[in-house]
Amino acid sequence: MPNSQNNQPTASEIQTIFDRIAPVYDRLNNWLSLGQHRIWKLMAVKWSDPTPGDVGLDVCCGSGDLAQLLARQIGTTGKVIGVDFAKEQLAIAHQKNSSLFAPLPIEWVEGDALNLPFDSDTFDCATMGYGLRNVIDIPRCLQELHRVLKKDAKAAILDFHRPDNPLMQTFQEWYLQTIVVPTAQSFGLTEEYAYISPSLERFPTGVEQVNLAQDAGFVNAVHYPIANGIMGVLVVKK
Numbered sequence: 001m002p003n004s005q006n007n008q009p010t011a012s013e014i015q016t017i018f019d020r021i022a023p024v025y026d027r028l029n030n031w032l033s034l035g036q037h038r039i040w041k042l043m044a045v046k047w048s049d050p051t052p053g054d055v056g057l058d059v060c061c062g063s064g065d066l067a068q069l070l071a072r073q074i075g076t077t078g079k080v081i082g083v084d085f086a087k088e089q090l091a092i093a094h095q096k097n098s099s100l101f102a103p104l105p106i107e108w109v110e111g112d113a114l115n116l117p118f119d120s121d122t123f124d125c126a127t128m129g130y131g132l133r134n135v136i137d138i139p140r141c142l143q144e145l146h147r148v149l150k151k152d153a154k155a156a157i158l159d160f161h162r163p164d165n166p167l168m169q170t171f172q173e174w175y176l177q178t179i180v181v182p183t184a185q186s187f188g189l190t191e192e193y194a195y196i197s198p199s200l201e202r203f204p205t206g207v208e209q210v211n212l213a214q215d216a217g218f219v220n221a222v223h224y225p226i227a228n229g230i231m232g233v234l235v236v237k238k
């Protein structure tokens with residue numbers, strides 16, 4: 001799966017992975033986080049500072065959980081756009097939302113987080129869950145996010161994080177190797193989930209994320225470790 005030069009998957013390999021895991025993605029997330037991912041996603045939504053009537057963006061929306069949570073905060077007077085390059089994930093996001101008794105005002109857009117198909121200064125708030133670690137060019141992704149946000153708008157970026165505490169580091173590695181990979185294996189997706197550990201190795205730490213956000217032009221950037229540091233939320237303000 002990863003290309004031979006730097007062991008990092010290419011964009012089209014990442015797209016293929018997420019298209020392939022789309023049918024089981026939600027179930028696996030629920031299992032692997034014991035439902036905790038919803039709490040972490042709610043925290044990210046809150047930190048993105050949404051208000052009723054906003055136009056919100058969820059980058060790398062996948063099957064649409066975070067976009068739905070954001071849309072609930074924004075209400076029916078506003079709208080959310082969920083953008084992702086994996087068609088199969090978007091199809092599930094669309095189907096989940098349209099099967100609600102009252103579908104939320106969300107538009108699903110197929111697009112690249114490194115070249116967002118939106119005008120500059122469009123969005124009042126934004127979220128991104130487990131996307132930043134997966135894009136092949138993090139500085140470019142942050143620049144694009146900065147470009148499409150309105151002045152003073154906030155974005156909250158949730159992802160895995162390497163904890164400082166050595167005990168938690170050991171726990172995280174054990175969890176990924178002993179729980180995540182075998183569980184994914186039982187869904188026939190070993191290779192697709194084995195990539196999490198190396199992607200986390202390459203992923204910038206909280207402080208590095210703050211520096212990258214400042215380089216992208218954000219006036220304020222703070223990284224909050226959560227869940228004993230095994231996850232983190234980078235909160236940025238344009």
Ligand SMILES: C[S@@+](CC[C@H](N)C(=O)[O-])C[C@H]1O[C@@H](n2cnc3c(N)ncnc32)[C@H](O)[C@@H]1O
Nearest residue numbers: 018060061062084085086112113129130134135
């Ligand atoms: C781990 S999933 C996260 C999905 C969802 N946000 C969640 O929290 O459950 C990462 C998503 O990022 C998307 N992705 C990765 N790189 C992308 C890019 N350059 N442009 C758009 N989507 C991208 C993948 O297709 C995938 O759906």
